[in-house]
Amino acid sequence: MPELPEVEVTRLGLADRIAGARIESVRLGKPLRWTLAADPAALIGRTVRAVRRRGKYLLVDLDDGLLLMHLGMSGSLRFDLDLPAPGPHDHFDLVTSRGTLRLNDPRRFGAVVYAESEISPPAVKLLGGLGMEPLEASFDVERFYQGLRRRKAPIKQVLLAGDVVVGVGNIYASEALFLAGIRPSLSAARISRPRAVRLHSAVQEILARAVERGGSTLRDFAHVDGQSGYFQLEASVYGRTGEPCRVCATPVRQIRQGQRSTYFCPICQKY
Structure with a gap:
């Protein structure tokens, strides 16, 4: 699933190129998770002002209203002046004066x-329950710690829930917990303030590094220019079941939490 770094990489590759573009037409393919909630023809003539991100959502600001885009489990965006004819998995085209999204x-x-x-x-329905943005100055360590104290669920599940901090998906939760030295099954409420500070820093570091590497490409994700991300090639634990820990050489373990795979080092993440 495209996570926050992949969505941010998409935004960075798109924002400057589409800003100021005039919408010329809109094409809808097969139905997606939610409907557009507007007449496509009503968008024609509007101008794209900017592209922002909130968690895993891209917010395309128009001169009248906005489009909220989510990549789901396997989605990716392309933006170019000359795209080929839509294929069977191309479900939305926003044709503008600067290219087609x-x-x-x-x-x-x-x-x-x-x-x-x-x-x-x-x-509000889509964005109202989202937590703090981990890559912004508003990601306050004390609020993060207090949010963890109110949750008895395993810390990995709390990170994935998105109501304390937003956008820390499966790959990056495993990596941040490894960097902070915290066992993914530990109750969030049992994490001390010093360890919460370490985790707060680890979340920021892992996500920032992933953005620098272009995100992770495991299956379908690609940048707006079609290129792949490379963070997965340097992951410490994610996807490395049985391989030696990069720190202590102990084999990396895999467990299931909430129908998702979790990876950790039993020595570096004892507690």
């Missing part, structure tokens, strides 16, 4: 939703 999503869990503003019901 296309959503490709083989599993169709992604979505493009129109909202009049960030306080209108469609936007």
Whole structure:
């Protein structure tokens, strides 16, 4: 699944190129997870002002309203002046004066939703419960610690939930917990303040490094220019079951938590 770094890499590759573009047409393919919630023809003539990110959502600001885009489990965006004819997994085209923005999503869990503003019901429904942004100055360590103290669930599950800190998906949760030396099955409420500070720093470091490496490409994700991400090649534990820990050489273990695979080192992450 594209996680926060992949969405941020997509935004960085798109924002400057599409800003100021005029929408010329909109093409809808097969139904996605949620409907557009607007008449496609009503978007024609509007201008793209900017592209922002909130968690794993891209917010395409228009001169009137905004589009909320989610890549789902397997989606990716392409933006180019000359894209080929839409294929069977190309479900949304935003044709603009600067190129076509296309959503490709083989599993169709992604979505493009129109909202009049960030306080209108469609936007509030999708964004209202999201936690702090880990790559912004507003990611406050004390609020993070207090948020963990209120949760008895395993720390890995709390990171994935997105209501304490947003966008730390499966890959990066495993990596941040390894860097902080915290066992993924430990109850979040049992994490001391000093360890919460380490985890806070680890989340920021891992996500920032992943953005620098272009995110992770495990199956379908690609940048807006079609290139792959490379963070997965330097992962410490994710996807390395049975391989030696890069720190202590102990074989990396894999467990299942909430239907997701979790990877950790039993020595470096004892508690």
